[in-house]
Amino acid sequence: MASRPPRDKDVYAAIVTPKAAAADDAVEPVVPWSLVRNPLESAHWLSVVAISWIGPLISKGAKAPLTEADVWPLPHSDTAEVLYAEFRQHWDVEQTKPAPALWYAIYRTFRGRIWYSFSLYVVSGALMLVQPILIKSMLQFLQQPDDRPIATSVGISNGYVLAAALSILTIVSVTIGDYGQYLANHLGVNAKLVLIDTVFKKVLCMSGYATKDLSTGDIVTMASVDADRMFFGFLMGYWTFIRYIHTY
Structure with missing residues (x-):
């Protein structure tokens, strides 16, 4: 019975280099809300009437005290x-x-x-x-x-x-x-x-x-x-x- 040809994973072992590990551990930087456009400027009319556009800010304030960086700029x-x-x-x-x-x-x-x-x-x-x-x-x-x-x-x-x-x-x-x-x-x-x-x-x-x-x-x-x-x-x-x- 003919033996199967060796596959790559059978021959080579994965090597974790410091550069690859650093790339895997890299976290996408979080942009503070103070640098983000105010959601009121692009909110749907139903969201404006129900004032639900401010919901994310209220939810964030319920989890932790708000700081200046957490507040959107004025429209x-x-x-x-x-x-x-x-x-x-x-x-x-x-x-x-x-x-x-x-x-x-x-x-x-x-x-x-x-x-x-x-x-x-x-x-x-x-x-x-x-x-x-x-x-x-x-x-x-x-x-x-x-x-x-x-x-x-x-x-x-x-x-x-x-x-x-x-x-x-x-x-x-x-x-x-x-x-x-x-x-x-x-x-x-x-x-x-x-x-x-x-x-x-x-x-x-x-x-x-x-x-x-x-x-x-x-x-x-x-x-x-x-x-x-x-x-x-x-x-x-x-x-x-x-x-x-x-x-x-």
Whole structure:
């Protein structure tokens, strides 16, 4: 019987060299999130609405304390350079008027986002008004005798449909309301950033004679206290108008 020809593994033995071992042990370097593009810039619209794009950061913070290297940089549209450039265009127009208004320049800067977030508040508030009607209809359904035709305020005589409608309405109204609050907070932070940037740019451009009566406390007040008021104005100001829907 003819013997089989020798194979490579029967003749040669694997030799591990220091260079090969170092290549096997090499670990791919981990890029810190502070050098990675913010996921909000490329997130899907559903991820933005559900605010799930921030999930990896929350999961990482639950496992270990977060450091500066773990936080993504700001989206390009939220940087002071971009926001101030947009604000400056409207502020230059205001300065040509006899009585320039800072609030109107900020409003023109964020006008589209303001009305969009405000409309979400209105829709959420309107949906919340329908919830008591559905709850009343469910009580009417439960209190109706079996020998009588079921009549409810919304005209639905099926209890399962009423329960499903109430559940869906609650989820939708809460989701829209939470997303609207997120946009309002986002707007408030952007407006605060614009105001702080404007204050410091103005102080740096002023001459020494012009700033002789301007103390450090005045600058800190304008850059912190007044900026915080701007932020809380966006955070709570919408409810000044939405409350009329809830009290109707």
